[in-house]
Amino acid sequence: MLGVFSSSIVEPPEELVAAGCRTPSPKITAAALVKRFLAGNPSAVSTQVGDHVQLAYTHHNQSPLHPRSFGVKDEIFCLFEGALDNLGSLKQQYGLPGKSANEEVLVIEAYKTLRDRAPYPPNHVVGHLLGNFAFIVFDNSTSTLFVATDQFGKVPLYWGITADGYVAFADDADLLNAVFGCFYSTAVGELRSYEHPKNKITAVPATEEEIWGAKFMVT
Numbered sequence: 001m002l003g004v005f006s007s008s009i010v011e012p013p014e015e016l017v018a019a020g021c022r023t024p025s026p027k028i029t030a031a032a033l034v035k036r037f038l039a040g041n042p043s044a045v046s047t048q049v050g051d052h053v054q055l056a057y058t059h060h061n062q063s064p065l066h067p068r069s070f071g072v073k074d075e076i077f078c079l080f081e082g083a084l085d086n087l088g089s090l091k092q093q094y095g096l097p098g099k100s101a102n103e104e105v106l107v108i109e110a111y112k113t114l115r116d117r118a119p120y121p122p123n124h125v126v127g128h129l130l131g132n133f134a135f136i137v138f139d140n141s142t143s144t145l146f147v148a149t150d151q152f153g154k155v156p157l158y159w160g161i162t163a164d165g166y167v168a169f170a171d172d173a174d175l176l177n178a179v180f181g182c183f184y185s186t187a188v189g190e191l192r193s194y195e196h197p198k199n200k201i202t203a204v205p206a207t208e209e210e211i212w213g214a215k216f217m218v219t
Contacts, residue, residue, distance in 0.1 A: 082133030
């Protein structure tokens with residue numbers, strides 16, 4: 001899965017920009033990144049949301065244990081990969097119908113709870129999701145981005161910056177550099193850890209010559 005967002009939606013951290021400048025390989029533009037994803041996945045589907053967001057996903061080569069899915073409700077878009085072990089109990093908690101609610105619908109409802117009951121802590125919402133997963137949520141009505149993985153990083157999620165300053169999140173390590181075990185929300189304004197939501201996550205320069213040149217760790 002792939003989500004690409006302009007700086008009007010999310011401003012890339014200074015560390016990510018600096019890491020991108022250090023890479024020996026020339027970065028590509030956001031449009032070229034999306035084209036590369038679509039070309040490499042013949043069954044891929046892409047969605048343009050306004051002028052500043054593009055989402056894409058594919059079922060090609062997906063793991064049976066970590067299927068990818070896409071949902072939209074009330075102008076909230078969700079890309080989801082993986083599975084929730086407590087989906088049944090969460091359906092009851094959020095009052096969702098038994099058969100029609102899947103993981104991406106559940107995450108959208110959880111996000112709406114976060115949005116409508118502010119200042120409900122984002123880590124509290126995500127912390128109730130049990131299983132192996134990664135997701136990208138974009139609320140078009142408020143231009144809010146919310147990205148997370150499970151706390152053990154069982155489903156990898158990567159991010160990086162394009163040549164034209166877009167921030168991209170993907171599950172493909174060949175496209176982006178790794179970050180896991182944390183969540184990102186534009187409402188919070190920075191990466192936060194599940195276990196230590198008050199601690200800052202900083203960039204640590206990579207020891208190898210990786211594409212984006214840095215990894216993010218809790219400090």
